[in-house]
Amino acid sequence: MRARHVIAAGAVVTASVLMTAACSSSTSSTAASSAGTSGSSSINFATCDSLSACGGMSALVAAAKKEGHLNTITLPDNWANYGAIMKDFTAKYGITINDENPDGSSQDELNAIAQTKNQSRAPDVVDVGTAFAVKGAQSGDWAPYEVASWSNIPADAKASNGDWYADYGGYIAIGYNPAKVKVAPTSLKSLLNPMYKNEVAINGNPTQAGAAFAAVYAAALANGGSLSNIAPGISYFKQLHQVGNFVPVTGSASTVQSGQTPILIWWDYLLASEVKPDVPGLKIVIPSDASYAAYYDQAVSKYAANPAAARLWEEYLYSTVGQNLWLEGEARPIELPTLISSGTVNTAANAALPSVGSPATLATSAQQAAAEAIVAQQWSSVG
16 A cells, blocks of 8 residues: 655635645656657757647657656555556557556655656656655756646645646545444544544554645644644544554555454545445545645656656646546546536546535645654654
8 A cells, every 4th residue: 555645735625626715777868858759859848848838739749659658656556546547548648657666655756756867767757745745846856847727726736836736635534444343433533432442543654654644634633733733633643542542553455454453544535445445335434523635746857757758647637537537536636626617527426525524724835844844753752
């Protein structure tokens, strides 16, 4: 299971929509691809920052097909419907996708960017949490690129210069196996009940896995904290451990199924796409005391081995087809409001999203960075 990354851009989330008001060494892609293709020799596909700057869709498709490959990283097939997304992209353009380290983390993605510069296996694109998107931007790792639907992405869900941009998101939820959990939990506070002894897990260490970090943030909101005060979330998990309910392992479909951790706090769409297929009857509940949601983000690597394919991939993901495929994975694509207003949304997929109560306001990048620092300092106290 992917030990996935941290948090996303600030936004207001409604009940049905998240809305805002990863071969061998070789030469670098810049040398290999920047000369463009026949008829577009003046286009540098390693630096063009928009579809028009890349010569339009026909030129971009031709250049990407000439490269013939796309290097992705940490994209499990059952994560937000990426299996179908990658298969469809390859079928549409005839471009082979090499997905490295599918069970890695956002930090693994940044490490790969740093370690594979000028190699044919260098990642072309990443899908990371905002804290890591910002970190990569600060290191100068991204090539700014604004997809054709740039205006549909809210301003607070993207870097103004095109370094990174939100893609899909979801809510922190409680997933539980009703065959092993007889009393349904309804809130994070309810999980402190002794009846849930040795039953509760998150998907890893919150200093490394974003969904686990998000679980701590949600716990803070449920226990008197705020987006500027995550400390109560750490105190909550310390208490959960002290009463014997928290199991400090990486929760997954197998731990829920086996009963090692029949309760898992995770993203709603991942509980639906990764756990539910293996746990018949899995119940997914948005905690009544913590409505916390977040997006992940896309970025094109400045060191992309296949820069034209990287940009074509982004155009595909932010097309109506790509956005709806994320939706079919029970994740909420960033352009969902546009899909709905334009009548191009997959209605059945949209209706299948878990319902939520009151809207959730997401943390800003600054709040997330501060919270991340506190978790890094204090999580060891949980035990």
